[in-house]
Amino acid sequence: MEALKKYVAEFIGTFVLVLFACGTAVVVGCGTPAGYLATAIAFGLVIVAMAYSIGNISGCHINPAVSFAMLILKKIDVKDFCGYVVAQFVGAIAGAGVLGYLTGGFDSLGQNGLYDGDVAKSLIIEIILTFIFVIAIIGVTSKAEFSSVAGLVIGLSLTMVHIFGIHFTGTSVNPARSFGPALFVGGDALADVWVFIVAPLIGGALAAVCYMFLSSSSEKKSTSKKK
Numbered sequence: 001m002e003a004l005k006k007y008v009a010e011f012i013g014t015f016v017l018v019l020f021a022c023g024t025a026v027v028v029g030c031g032t033p034a035g036y037l038a039t040a041i042a043f044g045l046v047i048v049a050m051a052y053s054i055g056n057i058s059g060c061h062i063n064p065a066v067s068f069a070m071l072i073l074k075k076i077d078v079k080d081f082c083g084y085v086v087a088q089f090v091g092a093i094a095g096a097g098v099l100g101y102l103t104g105g106f107d108s109l110g111q112n113g114l115y116d117g118d119v120a121k122s123l124i125i126e127i128i129l130t131f132i133f134v135i136a137i138i139g140v141t142s143k144a145e146f147s148s149v150a151g152l153v154i155g156l157s158l159t160m161v162h163i164f165g166i167h168f169t170g171t172s173v174n175p176a177r178s179f180g181p182a183l184f185v186g187g188d189a190l191a192d193v194w195v196f197i198v199a200p201l202i203g204g205a206l207a208a209v210c211y212m213f214l215s216s217s218s219e220k221k222s223t224s225k226k227k
């Protein structure tokens with residue numbers, strides 16, 4: 001039952017992320033500076049809201065790249081990783097479906113797209129954006145003294161990567177968030193969605209490995225100082 005609660009929490013979180021954050025991109029648009037900034041802020045605010053509501057239940061990953069990083073760091077096991085990812089993808093699909101219904105169409109659901117049609121550039125951009133976002137999550141959630149501000153830091157980090165990344169790919173950093181809209185939009189969005197699944201997973205893995213290296217170095221230094 002406890003595991004089911006975590007999966008339901010992940011479903012809800014990802015559903016809200018796609019409906020409200022991608023929904024803001026659809027309703028406001030990113031064609032103006034105000035719309036661009038509003039979309040970036042919406043993604044960050046959803047994370048803040050969800051972190052302080054479901055964070056104590058599932059950790060509020062609502063992103064397979066985050067869950068993959070936590071698996072590498074051994075903070076969740078394989079069973080929970082699989083449960084989280086399924087719940088996240090289902091939540092994203094449900095969120096995109098509701099968004100399309102409410103807006104009266106499925107041609108624009110805040111889907112991601114290749115930068116200038118370039119797969120390599122898009123992969124690099126998404127790997128970098130995800131790396132920055134996930135390493136911020138790992139860092140702020142690894143110390144108890146940051147627990148009260150963790151949700152805010154994570155939300156602001158997501159806003160930051162969106163402010164930079166929307167121009168290039170629309171910013172994914174989240175395979176589920178990309179897959180949900182792409183599934184309904186189809187066409188190029190669905191054909192290219194693999195980029196926005198693979199790149200965030202690579203970025204998340206690199207963030208986990210990098211943090212392990214950095215934290216092990218700091219631990220050794222602090223131990224040697226005590227001696």
